[in-house]
Amino acid sequence: MKASAQVVVIGGGVVGASVLYHLTELGWTDVVLVERKELTAGSTWHAAGGMHTLNGDPNVAKLQQYTVNLYREIEQRSGQDCGIHMPGGLMLADDRERMDWLRMAQARGRYLGMDMEIISAAEAKRLFPLLEERHFIGALFDPAEGHVDPAGVTRAYASCARQAGAEIYQHTRVGDLRQRPDGTWDVITDSGEIHAEHIVNAGGLWAREVGRMIGLELPVLAMEHMYLITEDMAEVAEYNAATGHELPMCLDFDGENYIRQERGGMLLGTYEQACVPWSPREAPWTFDKQLLTPDLDRIAPSLEIAFKHYPAMADAGIKNVINGPFTFAPDGNPLVGPVPGVRNCWVACAVMAGFSQGGGVGLTLARWMTEGDPGEDIWAMDVARYGNWASLAYTNAKVRENYSRRFRITFPNEELPAGRPLHTTPVYDRLTAHNAVWGAGYGLEHPLWFQRAGEEPIEDVTFRRSNAFPVVAEECATVRERVGLTECSNFAKYRVTGAGSAEWLQGLFTNRLPRPGRINLTAALDPGGHIVGEFSVARVGPDDFFLFGSQIAEAHHSRWFRGHLAEGVRFDVLALSLVGLSLAGPVARDVLQSVTDTSLATEDYPFMTFRRIDVGMIPAYVGRMTYTGDLGYEIWVAPEYQRALFDLLWRAGQPYGVGLFGFRALMSLRMEKMFGTWFREYRPIYTPVEARMDRSLKLDHDFIGRAAVEAELARGPARTLGYLDVTPDPTEPADVVGDEPIWHNGAVVGWVTSGAYAHYSGRSLAFGYVPSELAVPGAMFEVEIIGQRRPARLLAEPVLDPAGLRMRA
Numbered sequence: 001m002k003a004s005a006q007v008v009v010i011g012g013g014v015v016g017a018s019v020l021y022h023l024t025e026l027g028w029t030d031v032v033l034v035e036r037k038e039l040t041a042g043s044t045w046h047a048a049g050g051m052h053t054l055n056g057d058p059n060v061a062k063l064q065q066y067t068v069n070l071y072r073e074i075e076q077r078s079g080q081d082c083g084i085h086m087p088g089g090l091m092l093a094d095d096r097e098r099m100d101w102l103r104m105a106q107a108r109g110r111y112l113g114m115d116m117e118i119i120s121a122a123e124a125k126r127l128f129p130l131l132e133e134r135h136f137i138g139a140l141f142d143p144a145e146g147h148v149d150p151a152g153v154t155r156a157y158a159s160c161a162r163q164a165g166a167e168i169y170q171h172t173r174v175g176d177l178r179q180r181p182d183g184t185w186d187v188i189t190d191s192g193e194i195h196a197e198h199i200v201n202a203g204g205l206w207a208r209e210v211g212r213m214i215g216l217e218l219p220v221l222a223m224e225h226m227y228l229i230t231e232d233m234a235e236v237a238e239y240n241a242a243t244g245h246e247l248p249m250c251l252d253f254d255g256e257n258y259i260r261q262e263r264g265g266m267l268l269g270t271y272e273q274a275c276v277p278w279s280p281r282e283a284p285w286t287f288d289k290q291l292l293t294p295d296l297d298r299i300a301p302s303l304e305i306a307f308k309h310y311p312a313m314a315d316a317g318i319k320n321v322i323n324g325p326f327t328f329a330p331d332g333n334p335l336v337g338p339v340p341g342v343r344n345c346w347v348a349c350a351v352m353a354g355f356s357q358g359g360g361v362g363l364t365l366a367r368w369m370t371e372g373d374p375g376e377d378i379w380a381m382d383v384a385r386y387g388n389w390a391s392l393a394y395t396n397a398k399v400r401e402n403y404s405r406r407f408r409i410t411f412p413n414e415e416l417p418a419g420r421p422l423h424t425t426p427v428y429d430r431l432t433a434h435n436a437v438w439g440a441g442y443g444l445e446h447p448l449w450f451q452r453a454g455e456e457p458i459e460d461v462t463f464r465r466s467n468a469f470p471v472v473a474e475e476c477a478t479v480r481e482r483v484g485l486t487e488c489s490n491f492a493k494y495r496v497t498g499a500g501s502a503e504w505l506q507g508l509f510t511n512r513l514p515r516p517g518r519i520n521l522t523a524a525l526d527p528g529g530h531i532v533g534e535f536s537v538a539r540v541g542p543d544d545f546f547l548f549g550s551q552i553a554e555a556h557h558s559r560w561f562r563g564h565l566a567e568g569v570r571f572d573v574l575a576l577s578l579v580g581l582s583l584a585g586p587v588a589r590d591v592l593q594s595v596t597d598t599s600l601a602t603e604d605y606p607f608m609t610f611r612r613i614d615v616g617m618i619p620a621y622v623g624r625m626t627y628t629g630d631l632g633y634e635i636w637v638a639p640e641y642q643r644a645l646f647d648l649l650w651r652a653g654q655p656y657g658v659g660l661f662g663f664r665a666l667m668s669l670r671m672e673k674m675f676g677t678w679f680r681e682y683r684p685i686y687t688p689v690e691a692r693m694d695r696s697l698k699l700d701h702d703f704i705g706r707a708a709v710e711a712e713l714a715r716g717p718a719r720t721l722g723y724l725d726v727t728p729d730p731t732e733p734a735d736v737v738g739d740e741p742i743w744h745n746g747a748v749v750g751w752v753t754s755g756a757y758a759h760y761s762g763r764s765l766a767f768g769y770v771p772s773e774l775a776v777p778g779a780m781f782e783v784e785i786i787g788q789r790r791p792a793r794l795l796a797e798p799v800l801d802p803a804g805l806r807m808r809a
């Protein structure tokens with residue numbers, strides 16, 4: 001065994017093997033993989049090997065596409081048979097909503113170049129004669145689905161990596177990990193020690209236990225999962241003889257099962273409601289290429305439906321039942337990337353679909369390690385999308401919810417209940433008493449809208465307009481015509497202090513820093529000129545700043561800031577030690593002025609002022625800005641003051657007709673003001689030039705990514721963020737939700753990033769990226785909403801108050 005290596009990958013499942021392979025592909029060859037038993041000994045060996053490209057996040061779908069296309073190459077290069085079968089796959093719809101979902105999935109696939117087809121139930125029956133047609137109303141056929149041999153794929157990755165110089169030590173367990181002061185690692189195994197610059201936790205079923213070796217509690221949990229394999233079936237033989245190929249795979253959402261041909265029989269797996277975690281507290285090290293005892297009673301309800309939907313299955317003999325564990329993160333996507341706060345420590349775990357995702361996970365992690373950047377938008381997989389709040393019990397609740405909903409639709413306006421409420425602010429009970437309908441992000445509850453008194457605070461889930469629609473319209477009118485009050489604690493808040501802070505931030509930010517007492521907006525870029533963050537910067541002293549950013553990116557962004565930290569500068573995450581309320585609307589100033597001695601007249605407190613003032617008796621930082629685009633204020637206080645502040649503002653607002661508004665209204669109001677948002681319009685795959693962040697981009701100072709911006713400005717951006725006025729279907733109106741394709745002259749030319757119905761202006765609006773040469777004001781496009789191409793006109797300016805007079809009043 002080597003005494004030292006640049007990288008030690010812990011775990012020889014399909015994911016660890018893929019990471020090793022991709023590291024060598026990118027030129028890091030002093031790399032080793034340590035496996036406690038044999039390659040595949042965790043969850044990999046008993047997987048069903050199914051793979052597909054479809055994913056709710058288009059960026060993850062792209063990586064799945066990459067994975068599926070990689071198998072032929074590694075098979076050829078290694079000489080190892082990967083058992084690749086590509087019979088295509090059907091997704092079956094049994095009701096209208098599922099059909100809508102399939103149409104939306106097909107539409108999303110269009111701009112990824114996926115060639116999927118909506119077909120009738122009769123056509124589905126022709127392709128897959130085992131199904132009983134009357135239970136279905138249609139299907140989506142994806143020719144790029146198939147299955148592989150899990151062990152073959154893992155060995156092929158390993159073999160290619162070995163050819164490039166990597167070493168693999170099997171029957172070698174990592175028992176401990178110790179970091180040296182210089183950030184390198186001593187990897188302690190039962191066969192000796194390896195000194196490594198980097199470690200990668202690809203421990204699969206034991207990833208949580210490997211994390212614990214360095215005091216980490218990764219949000220990952222294994223679940224039991226069952227599939228059965230039948231004896232050979234005459235129906236299968238007949239189909240194969242008649243068509244000359246194997247049956248396609250089939251996903252039956254209603255039955256919560258998947259089915260595919262396995263040799264001369266069928267393989268049927270279920271995601272049962274009565275799901276069971278495996279080793280919820282501690283995974284045993286003695287578990288070795290083992291299976292769990294099957295529990296047919298548990299999957300009986302799913303089998304019953306499967307036998308109705310595929311009658312031939314009811315008569316087939318069962319040859320084998322597999323019950324094995326595999327891992328999930330709370331949202332079902334992998335955990336990948338550098339662990340925040342721990343140098344040279346990387347993870348690639350919680351990969352629940354190793355054969356669809358393993359290649360993309362390996363590629364992006366290897367790029368991140370060797371090039372400093374994953375090279376793709378991997379937010380949906382970033383380990384930093386969770387903070388310390390994602391405890392073992394939270395993970396347990398969320399993973400069980402996710403597993404049992406694997407084949408259920410999650411609607412764009414749906415908020416799932418497990419693991420909530422977790423974080424609440426002091427005004428939670430006040431807002432609940434006002435009939436708030438709550439949503440959650442990054443563990444924190446935030447009000448979505450306020451149901452009318454006497455009605456249940458519940459939102460109907462739908463792809464179209466919900467029962468919130470008329471109520472949110474009233475909330476918007478309150479803000480635009482009088483004054484609205486809302487909670488704004490769901491921002492990430494950071495404080496930057498210490499000598500050299502200004503110089504440090506100026507080198508990170510695209511905008512000039514504001515003067516003390518002022519706020520402005522800025523972007524931060526990577527060296528390639530892509531947007532890594534978008535922030536409001538409030539300066540309270542020469543070297544004293546508050547930064548406000550996206551809350552869900554709190555761990556993600558603070559990892560980035562800390563990775564660039566300069567000597568003498570202090571960077572603090574304020575989290576819920578600073579909470580906020582926001583007042584917005586034409587009389588917001590009158591309300592706030594009635595409870596403070598500080599003059600709020602525009603000449604004394606102009607737009608984009610940020611100062612420490614007293615509001616009533618409460619010490620507060622007050623910024624004159626709101627995301628609604630109206631005259632307004634964000635008032636930041638320590639949590640112990642928030643209830644008193646709420647009561648004060650609520651009372652003071654009564655003579656002015658104050659009303660509460662929530663996040664849904666805010667999204668509607670920001671759309672008519674043409675304000676973009678992080679993780680939608682602004683993401684690491686876009687540049688500030690494409691995103692038209694002109695006001696945040698000043699080339700009068702040096703900052704990371706400036707050279708790339710200048711080069712792009714010189715050649716012109718390939719695509720541009722467009723602002724679209726969409727005409728919804730008048731009979732059954734639906735607004736965009738994001739990721740819809742944008743058509744032009746019969747071809748898909750772009751995609752929607754976000755949108756909403758702008759209630760006050762009475763327009764359905766969307767943002768989306770289109771080729772720059774088409775981004776001409778007045779140009780006509782079509783946006784595909786639930787299978788319908790709806791006309792959309794590109795607008796040059798906000799539909800409301802384009803000169804921004806309301807904010808500056």
Ligand SMILES: Cc1cc2nc3c(=O)[nH]c(=O)nc-3n(C[C@H](O)[C@H](O)[C@H](O)COP(=O)(O)OP(=O)(O)OC[C@H]3O[C@@H](n4cnc5c(N)ncnc54)[C@H](O)[C@@H]3O)c2cc1C
Nearest residue numbers: 011013015036042043044048049050174204205353354355
């Ligand atoms: C019944 C079943 C059916 C499935 N069907 C499919 C499917 O059809 N399609 C699909 O994509 N996925 C499927 N999966 C999921 C798939 O198995 C996983 O996504 C995949 O195996 C994850 O691979 P991994 O490398 O992350 O983890 P693992 O396979 O668990 O690998 C981790 C490895 O790390 C080693 N290890 C851990 N700790 C240490 C240590 N301290 N020292 C040394 N070595 C260590 C372990 O021994 C293990 O070999 C299925 C899973 C099950 C259970």
